[in-house]
Amino acid sequence: MIQQQTVDAVKLGDAAIDENTKAMLEKLKIVTVIGSGTMGNGICHVFAQSGFNVHMMDINQAAMDKALVTIGKNMDRQVAKNTLTEEAKQQALSRISTYTDMAQAVKDADIVVEAATENIDLKIKIFQQLDQLCPEHCILATNTSSISITRIGSYTKRPGKVIGMHFMNPVPVMKLVEIINGYATDADVTNTVHALSTYLGKVPCIVNDYPGFISNRILMPLINEAILSLQEGVAGVEEIDTIMKLGMAHPMGPLQLADFIGLDTCYSIMNVLHMGFGNQKYAPATLLANMVQAGFLGVKSGEGFYKYTPGSKELVVSDRFKNKGWKI
Numbered sequence: 001m002i003q004q005q006t007v008d009a010v011k012l013g014d015a016a017i018d019e020n021t022k023a024m025l026e027k028l029k030i031v032t033v034i035g036s037g038t039m040g041n042g043i044c045h046v047f048a049q050s051g052f053n054v055h056m057m058d059i060n061q062a063a064m065d066k067a068l069v070t071i072g073k074n075m076d077r078q079v080a081k082n083t084l085t086e087e088a089k090q091q092a093l094s095r096i097s098t099y100t101d102m103a104q105a106v107k108d109a110d111i112v113v114e115a116a117t118e119n120i121d122l123k124i125k126i127f128q129q130l131d132q133l134c135p136e137h138c139i140l141a142t143n144t145s146s147i148s149i150t151r152i153g154s155y156t157k158r159p160g161k162v163i164g165m166h167f168m169n170p171v172p173v174m175k176l177v178e179i180i181n182g183y184a185t186d187a188d189v190t191n192t193v194h195a196l197s198t199y200l201g202k203v204p205c206i207v208n209d210y211p212g213f214i215s216n217r218i219l220m221p222l223i224n225e226a227i228l229s230l231q232e233g234v235a236g237v238e239e240i241d242t243i244m245k246l247g248m249a250h251p252m253g254p255l256q257l258a259d260f261i262g263l264d265t266c267y268s269i270m271n272v273l274h275m276g277f278g279n280q281k282y283a284p285a286t287l288l289a290n291m292v293q294a295g296f297l298g299v300k301s302g303e304g305f306y307k308y309t310p311g312s313k314e315l316v317v318s319d320r321f322k323n324k325g326w327k328i
């Protein structure tokens with residue numbers, strides 16, 4: 001059951017919740033989030049803040065310890081801004097429990113949101129396990145950025161209950177949830193996830209299952225083109241990002257955004273688009289492939305197009321991209 005909330009404790013969506021929606025959402029007692037990395041911690045944060053009991057599951061206990069610290073710090077920021085009370089923060093944190101054993105984490109789950117590493121073989125394996133371990137009524141949602149929902153669903157005995165619930169990074173801040181209907185997804189599952197997203201304070205948009213859906217079909221070629229421009233020496237890191245920020249009013253340049261998303265994630269999404277459409281225009285830039293293979297993954301590894309020092313907010317271009325020929 002969604003726990004009783006006080007208005008100042010929980011930030012709800014703008015939409016009024018009617019009786020039907022309330023009845024639908026009250027069936028969702030336990031939410032299990034698989035994966036506690038960049039996205040998993042944010043997804044746990046918003047569910048816990050909205051009153052759900054959250055089971056966080058990861059194969060890596062250290063990742064979950066780090067995720068709990070991140071959630072606490074992000075909630076501290078909300079407290080400082082008076083958008084969350086200290087009491088509500090403590091209540092939200094107390095609703096999150098951690099598991100390294102999937103069977104334990106999902107045995108009572110009403111909905112699972114999978115946010116593990118973006119890798120098709122891994123997701124298929126996880127969904128096969130979830131299908132065996134979760135109660136029959138449980139909805140199996142994935143936060144995948146690009147992998148086919150229909151394909152993931154086809155490896156389960158409940159493809160009607162498999163759906164894309166694509167949160168954006170950083171989850172507590174970004175309003176959008178892109179809901180992706182697999183070919184076999186049941187309409188009532190789509191309705192439930194739509195209502196749930198609204199309840200979490202998000203704005204859901206429903207799309208169909210084609211490579212990259214809408215968000216990454218449009219965003220990733222933009223990022224890849226910025227990387228190709230850098231690779232060809234058309235301009236430097238700062239110039240490319242400044243042009244897109246000041247010229248196109250993007251809040252963040254595409255190279256900084258790629259670092260923020262994770263270059264490994266960008267690379268695997270480009271590969272999905274390339275394979276899915278069979279069109280050369282989606283081929284990932286060689287520079288992107290090289291950086292991923294060398295372990296320069298952006299913010300999460302400490303260096304990508306920029307260099308990141310813990311505790312510093314200064315944006316410093318990586319030494320590898322300094323003093324190139326485009327600087328006069």
Ligand SMILES: NC(=O)c1ccc[n+]([C@@H]2O[C@H](COP(=O)([O-])OP(=O)(O)OC[C@H]3O[C@@H](n4cnc5c(N)ncnc54)[C@H](O)[C@@H]3O)[C@@H](O)[C@H]2O)c1
Nearest residue numbers: 035036037038039058059063115116117118144145169261
């Ligand atoms: N990073 C973004 O900006 C972004 C945005 C939207 C969607 N996504 C999607 O969200 C998902 C997660 O991305 P991320 O950036 O949080 O990745 P991440 O690398 O930060 O975290 C992945 C986590 O999954 C865990 N994991 C790996 N195998 C597992 C398993 N078998 N069981 C449980 N946990 C497992 C890892 O230990 C790690 O903690 C991906 O599908 C990605 O495409 C990412």
